[in-house]
Amino acid sequence: MNESFGLQAVEHDNLGEIVYGQLSDALIKGRFAPDARLTIRDLAQSLGTSVTPVRDAILRLIQDEALVQKSAREVRVPVMTLERYLEIRQIRMKLEGLAAREAALKAEAKDMARLRDLIDRNERAIADEDWAGALELNQTFHFALAQIANMTVLRGILGRLWLQMGPIIAASYQHGGRAMIDQHHIILAAIEARDADKAERAIVDDIRGASSVIIEQLSALKPAGGAA
Structure with missing residues (x-):
């Protein structure tokens, strides 16, 4: 298999953490599609490592519920259910709202x-259709607020x-178009004005607004049962 998933070969020091970090980054950035089978x-070939640190990283990601063990030899990216998505969305709105509030008070x-x-x-x-x-820039913006x-x-x-x-x-970002970034301008303006309430509202509106495309897609799917 020649596909690299956009991963970079890693050095041999602290391999376990580095491999876990690379695979986590790939998942967050949508380099692995829902239901993708990972071996x-x-x-290990893509990362240029032995199988041991990769196996350890996959076990950690299964514990993180970022991957699912289908059988002894089959690991897949979970298929999200609508119910689970709505729960995570609700948690994100609370926690990222807190991050935005604190960022408005602390930003230099x-x-x-x-x-x-x-x-x-x-x-x-977006203008260049570089989805x-x-x-990646959208994800970096959200994480930057907690930083x-x-x-x-x-952040953890x-x-x-x-x-x-x-x-x-990642699967829905292109379909969201401008809706995926419009609120970022409002969030920045609120942070510049030290308006914590407005920053919190804007990040909540950002998450809720961008979720409409995802909800539409998930609503069209049959329940994935335990796959999520």
């Missing part, structure tokens, strides 16, 4: 400049949620 051997000039740069680059990516680039808020525990929780959300967001 340890193919991933360099943080605002970083957010503005992410939005500008995302605008260009992979736009998707600016300086909430390490919250959000990371685990995005591991589960990445594939379905």
Whole structure:
């Protein structure tokens, strides 16, 4: 198998953490499609490692509910159900709302400049129909709010949620078009104005608005049972 999934060969120091980080990043950025079958051997070849650190990383991702063990030899990316998606969306609105509030209170000039740069680059990516680039910039913007808020525990929780959300967001991002970024401008304006309430409302509106396409797609599917 020659497909690399956009992964980079890793060095031999601290292989377990590096491989886990690479696979997590690939899931968050939607490089693995929902229901994709992953094999340890193919991933190890892509990463240029032995199978052991890949196996360990996959076990961790199964514990994170980012992958599902279908059988002794079959690991797949979960297929999201509508019920599960709505639950995760509700949690995200609460937690990312908190991150946006804290970011509005703590952001420095360099943080605002970083957010503005992410939005500008995302605008260009959407205009160029570079959906992979736009998707990555969208994810980076959301994570940046928790970083600016300086909430390490919250970042970890959000990371685990995005591991589960990445594939379905990636599958629908192009269909969302401009709706996927419009609220980012409002979030930035609220942070610049130190308006924590407005920043929280805007991130909630962002998540809710961008979810309409995903809900439509999931509603058209039959329940996936335990696959999620």
